[in-house]
Amino acid sequence: MASVSDDAAWKAGTAMTKVSGRLDGARRTLVLTRRIGARADELWQALAQSDRLERWFGSWRGDPSSGQVMLTMNAEAAPVPAVPCEIRVCDPPQRLGISVTDSYGHWQLTIELRESNGMTDLTLRHEDIELQAVPEVGPGWEWYLDRLEATVTGSALPTLEDFVDCYTPMGEDYSAMIVAE
Numbered sequence: 001m002a003s004v005s006d007d008a009a010w011k012a013g014t015a016m017t018k019v020s021g022r023l024d025g026a027r028r029t030l031v032l033t034r035r036i037g038a039r040a041d042e043l044w045q046a047l048a049q050s051d052r053l054e055r056w057f058g059s060w061r062g063d064p065s066s067g068q069v070m071l072t073m074n075a076e077a078a079p080v081p082a083v084p085c086e087i088r089v090c091d092p093p094q095r096l097g098i099s100v101t102d103s104y105g106h107w108q109l110t111i112e113l114r115e116s117n118g119m120t121d122l123t124l125r126h127e128d129i130e131l132q133a134v135p136e137v138g139p140g141w142e143w144y145l146d147r148l149e150a151t152v153t154g155s156a157l158p159t160l161e162d163f164v165d166c167y168t169p170m171g172e173d174y175s176a177m178i179v180a181e
Contacts, residue, residue: 035119046151046152056157064090086098093113132178
């Protein structure tokens, strides 16, 4: 858990207070992007290795070569039960596609990594998203991606308090997206 000074340092040092997501042309996919100061293989490890994923999102158990693992999120305010996570695409260290069905619905996600000169462009695509979910889901992905970036760069992780204070207000911008033509 970050200390108060670490938390203050994160708030002072972060530039992520504006929305990075957008809806694609068909308005069925939420797309978020980041340019991260880390190699693609470092990001891949933080996405695909359970002990590294656990640092910012959750953990998985099972045999990924079977095409399915059990995913448990650990950064939420309340405990969340493990759910089946289907691995649709696994092309290390460039592309990971998963599908998860939980109490909130069906989540079809694809993450692409493109490295250039020690920096990696990350694109997260939340496919077939229900438009009414965008104002809540968008800020959540902003928070998780900032946590991922902090994990691989050694920065302080945004906390749940940061989510409430800094990310939840992004829901207004995401709401504007769903009414815009």
